[in-house]
Each structure stands twice: as C-alpha cells, then as structure tokens.
Amino acid sequence: MRYLIAACGLTLWLSSATLAQTVEISLTGQVLAPVAVPFHFERLVDARPDRSRLGKVYRGLDNRPVSANFSQPLSDELTPLLRQALPAGPATRPLLVRIHTLSIGETIRPTSETAEAELVLDFLEPVGPDGYRVLLSTGDMLENKGVDVTRRHAANIQKLLEQSVRQLSTLPAAPPTGTPTLTWEQVQTGQDGAATVRYAVQTGPPQKGVYRTFEEFRNNAPGGAEGPFEIEKTARRKKEWAGTDDIQPYYLYLDAQHPKRPITKAWGISDGQTMYIRYRNHYFPLETAGADYAFTGFRNPEPDEMMTRAVMGSAFGLAGAALAAATLPDGSTPQRYELHLTTGRVVARSVPTIGADGFAREDTAAVYVYRRPDSRPDQPITVLVGGRNVGELLPGSYLALSWRDRRSEMTLCARGPKEQCKSFVPDFSTTTYLECSFTSGTEDAPAFSVVPAKEGIFYLKKFRARQRAR
Secondary structure (H helix, E strand, O other), X not given: OHHHHHHHHHHHHHHOOOOXXXXXXXXXXXXXXXXXXXXXXXXXXXXXXXXXXXXEEEEOOOXXXXXXXXXXXXXXXXXXXXXXHXXXXXXXXXXXXXXXXXXXXXXXXXXXXXXXXXXXXXXXXXXXXXXEEEEEEEEEEEEEEEOOHHHHHHXXXXXXXXXXXXXXXXXXXXXXXXXXXXXXXXXXXXXXXXXXXXXXXXXXXXXXXXXXXXXXXXXXXXXXXOOOEEEEEEEOOOHHHOOOEEEEEEEEEEEOOEEEEEOOOOOEEEOOOOEEEEEOOXXXXXXXXXXXXXXXXXXXXXXXXXXXXXHHHHHXXXXXHHHHHHHOOOOOOEEEEEEOOOOOOEEEOOOOOEOOOOOEOOOOEEEEEEEOOOOOOOOOEXXXXXXXXXXXXXXXXXXXXXXXXXXXXEEEEEEOOOEEEEEEOOOOOOOEEEEEEOOOOOOOXXXXXXXXXXXHHHHHHHHHHHXXXX
C-alpha cells in the first residue's frame, strides 16, 4: 500500500501542469535595419483577441509548462524596433502597425525541441482628419529546432517583424481604388485588413488531389498526385473515438509488384468533398471554424507526463506503469486543434478546467491580493477594480478577484490616505498573486507588487489557517 501511496504522490507532483511562474521575453538587444520605403512608423495598435500572454514554453529538467509574456507592454517592446526599421524622413508618410496575432510556443520531443512564433499584422495609413486605410496585411510563422529553444523566441519575433516590414517595398505607388476608410474605433477593434482576407480554399469545395504544402491547400490547387489514389477508412474501436475513422490514403497500381503504396509525403489529401490534413503521420478531416479550420487529432502528452510514466515504471515496475496509464492521459486521447489559415500554424486548443480554487481557467483569470503586516497596521487599504470597491485589506487578509476579458486591462487601485493603481491583463492559465502594502510609515499610497506563485500560495494558506482558527 505504501508503494501505491508513494506512486500517487509522485504522479501528482510530476504531472502537475500548474504554470507556477512566467518566463519573460525581452526584445531589448534585437535590431531592425532601416527599410527604404516612403513611410515612417507612427503608432502601434494592439488588436489581439487575447492579450493575457504570448504563449506557453517549457522549463526545468522535467520540462514543465510555463506561461511566457513580454517583459514590458507590447507597445514598449515593439516600438523601438519599428522606429529603427521605419525612421521618419523629410518626405515619409505616417504609418500605423496593427497587431492581430503575436504568439509563441514550443514542441518538445524526446530528442529535440522546436520553437514556434507567429505574427499577423496590418500596415495602415491615415486618411483625412479621422480616417485610416489598410495598405498591406502580412502573416507568417517561424520554426527552428535545437536544445533549450526558449532563448530563441526574441530572435524569432524580430525576424518575423523584419519579414513583414520588408514587404512594404512591394506596395504600388498608389493604393488600390475602393479601399475602405476605417474610423479609429474600427482600427482598434481589428476590422478589415488581415481579419477579412479570404483564400481560394474558402470559396468552394476542396479540389480532389494530393496537397504537398500548406500553400497548395490555401490556394485549393493540389500538385502532388503521382497517379490515381484511394482513401481507406477503418472505424476506430475506442469509445472516445466512436463515430470516427482511421484514414489511410494509397497510390494505386504503380506497378505489378506494388499495387498500392501509402501516401506519406503530403501536407494533406482530398477526395473532392472532404479535406484531410496529415498531422504527426496521421490523417484527420478538416472542418471550417470561422475564418480558420479545425480538426480533432491525437493528444500530444506533455513532457512532464512522459517523464512521470518513465519514472513510475522504473521505480515501481509494472504496478507503477499501470498506475501511470490509469491516471495520466496518453497520446491516443482526442485533442482539438486549430489550423490558422493566415500562417499555417497548428495549435492545440486548450481544454477548459476548473482549478481547486473554483476558477474556470479557460474563461476566468484568478487574481489574489493579500496584505502582510506592514508599517501602517491600523490603516485599512480599500481595493477597487475598475473604480468599483471590492473590499478592504488589513494586515493578514486577502481578496479573491476574477477577470474575464482577455483584451482589456484589469485596473486595480489601492486606496489609503492616497491612491495608487496598477493596470495589466492577467494570465488566464495560472493564478496571479499580488501583495499590497504600505512600503514605509510615511508613504500614504499603498502599492501593488507581483509575487511568485510559491510565495503567494504560502501566505494565502497562512492567512486561511488563521481565519479558521478564530
């Protein structure tokens, strides 16, 4: 029994996917060379639907998932680079850069790691006193492999930004007629531009054939057929895959000795009605999902889950391996994926989970504010969210807050004799802990400071225990 208890404890410790900290990405030190175009950078617009973080990376010997974000706000990180690339000159015209997507990620395999970056943006020109028009929309992704690729994200973002800016040199001298004029509000909400670009594959059913690349798919122009082919479907037996098929396409009648051969070197394949994407050596049917596509594939286990399996099998033999199989997800469970049509990036869609604190991680960010004993113990601190009073803090107390808008900043204000505020978009994948206190006996405005999760959890447990003891 003690071995089972130890194994369960090991499973919980190793397989925990709690994002206990945030890796900060800084673009300081990155450089963009000036581009010879008749424009200069004037302003950055953040139109990302999710501003809570850049993405997820892996840290430590056990490759635990950790949130990643910029060290400074998006505008502070990108503006210096854009000013380098698009400096003001005697005859240059002002240009707005609107960011639709900027995200990073990592794929961990037993022998390699892959860093991913994705950038989609618009270049807009002011028109008249209060109008703007889109001159160019760009979108691309970048991947590179190595060991410990987290350090490469800043350079990847710089390279994507450079590729986008250089495309300005392809613009015609005059903008095309009929380009719509946008109001400032429409610019801020992301209307027109990259959000409205449509590709050939969206205008009709997929053409029958073998698609060698993502670009062939987007252009609805298969170019890889080496002869006639067929698609074999075999019903899956596992209950979680009920109603779905294993897909295997074959080239037919290549020669007498080889009546058929599996189609393995392809991005995807279509029978003229359904498009199948080849992802991790398996084919899955694609479905439209708004402006993009989606499919249900096999889940890729997290690296720490794979390590848990290995450790438990090594430490406890067959019993440990059986327990790991029963308690940890594996690579045969379904996972929903998104295919971004602008860049070709495939991203696993997160599954909503309810944490032990009751917050739904997918749609609610958890924020805890606590106060330790400080220099003004008799002075209460009033906490406001967006100007609304949400409670008071005395030494040894805390407040549990939530936020549900990934696009807007949460403005926290701490009011004593004077008031001080902090604005930020909380991370929806992990809990944010803030300490609020008077930094000195002469300071009238209390201040917020972000603390590591380990520290925040310690003090919350301490304060809760005191409350229960009363």
